[in-house]
Amino acid sequence: MNDLQPQRWQDDIFEALKKAGVKQVPYVPDAGHAHLIRRVHDDADMTPIVLTTEEEGVASSCGAWLGGQKSVLLMQSSGVGNCVNMLSLVTNCNFPFVTIVSMRGEYGEFNSWQVPMSRATPTSFQMMGIEVMRCDTPDQVGPTVDAALYSAFASEQKIAILLSQRLIGRKEW
Amino acid sequence: MSTPITIERRKAVEHLLQDRGDMLVVCGLGSSTYDVFAAGDHHANFYLWGAMGGAVMIGLGLAIAQPDRQVLVITGDGEALMGVGALASVAAQKPDNLSIVVLDNVHFGETGMQKSHTAYGVDLAEIAAGCGFNSTETIYDYDTLDAFTNIPNAPSGPRLAVVKITTDNPPRALPNVDGIYVKTRFRQLLGHAPC
Numbered sequence: 001m002n003d004l005q006p007q008r009w010q011d012d013i014f015e016a017l018k019k020a021g022v023k024q025v026p027y028v029p030d031a032g033h034a035h036l037i038r039r040v041h042d043d044a045d046m047t048p049i050v051l052t053t054e055e056e057g058v059a060s061s062c063g064a065w066l067g068g069q070k071s072v073l074l075m076q077s078s079g080v081g082n083c084v085n086m087l088s089l090v091t092n093c094n095f096p097f098v099t100i101v102s103m104r105g106e107y108g109e110f111n112s113w114q115v116p117m118s119r120a121t122p123t124s125f126q127m128m129g130i131e132v133m134r135c136d137t138p139d140q141v142g143p144t145v146d147a148a149l150y151s152a153f154a155s156e157q158k159i160a161i162l163l164s165q166r167l168i169g170r171k172e173w
Numbered sequence: 174m175s176t177p178i179t180i181e182r183r184k185a186v187e188h189l190l191q192d193r194g195d196m197l198v199v200c201g202l203g204s205s206t207y208d209v210f211a212a213g214d215h216h217a218n219f220y221l222w223g224a225m226g227g228a229v230m231i232g233l234g235l236a237i238a239q240p241d242r243q244v245l246v247i248t249g250d251g252e253a254l255m256g257v258g259a260l261a262s263v264a265a266q267k268p269d270n271l272s273i274v275v276l277d278n279v280h281f282g283e284t285g286m287q288k289s290h291t292a293y294g295v296d297l298a299e300i301a302a303g304c305g306f307n308s309t310e311t312i313y314d315y316d317t318l319d320a321f322t323n324i325p326n327a328p329s330g331p332r333l334a335v336v337k338i339t340t341d342n343p344p345r346a347l348p349n350v351d352g353i354y355v356k357t358r359f360r361q362l363l364g365h366a367p368c
Contacts, residue, residue, distance in 0.1 A: 058227070059229075059230035066356065066360060067197075086224055089231075
């Protein structure tokens with residue numbers, strides 16, 4: 001993964017977050033999100049929140065909404081399992097929720113340790129009542145994020161957007 | 174010689190909330206939620222009945238969203254320990270309007286009074302200090318608790334106080350279990366309409 005050359009779809013995500021008025025962006029980093037995380041850090045009107053584990057971002061996003069701010073959680077697929085019980089907060093209280101997940105352990109993966117959680121990612125979300133949307137091509141990303149943000153914050157939907165490893169590019173070892 | 178434990182949990186929470194003003198309160202599942210409800214139901218209370226380990230991070234997201242209000246997280250030692258990494262995430266943000274109170278009876282009270290890590294010497298105030306909290310303390314008496322509660326005279330946050338409490342187990346006081354109701358009235362208090 002070469003994050004030194006930002007891709008247009010990464011800027012499309014940032015612009016969709018800005019358009020929707022997202023203020024808080026909790027994250028556990030991934031190379032696929034690196035450019036977006038940098039842009040959030042460079043934006044005086046957004047608060048990046050570095051996490052020690054992904055479920056912290058589920059909880060902080062709910063706290064943000066309690067206080068009237070929109071939050072979007074960034075993580076990689078390896079962290080999805082960490083969120084499972086905390087997603088009961090989202091589901092039980094009907095919080096709006098959007099997470100953008102960079103997929104590992106699929107297209108052209110070298111590190112087999114990434115594979116089990118990658119394969120369990122869609123079902124982990126679905127079993128907790130979170131809708132899954134997937135982007136495989138660059139032109140899908142901006143409209144998908146825009147649609148997810150609209151549904152979430154206009155009608156309290158809960159959505160995970162999976163950015164496929166084919167889209168991000170395989171990690172070179 | 175260890176300091177005698179005299180603070181009772183219900184009285185501690187009464188002291189914390191008696192002059193709450195427009196403070197926003199998040200309380201961890203189990204006894205902390207019962208204690209906060211017993212001190213008086215309030216639309217600015219967000220009661221947790223689950224999501225163990227999440228109270229501090231809910232408080233962080235809320236504190237960032239509402240910088241002009243004080244946010245107080247009241248939780249237990251077990252709940253705080255499950256989300257102990259959150260203390261690092263709070264310290265990285267340094268929200269000056271966030272205070273955390275850990276009601277520490279050194280046991281898991283809801284599940285049969287098994288000893289928690291704090292019974293074996295784990296010190297949550299020291300952990301918070303090591304993370305970089307602006308102020309941390311361990312409280313053994315009501316006067317010190319009242320000084321902590323008097324926020325206008327307190328140092329700016331993030332603050333964490335471990336309040337050492339007895340293992341008394343007062344009758345449960347149960348707030349509404351409907352999370353959507355509790356969320357919606359909390360947001361309405363802040364002027365946010367339901368979707």
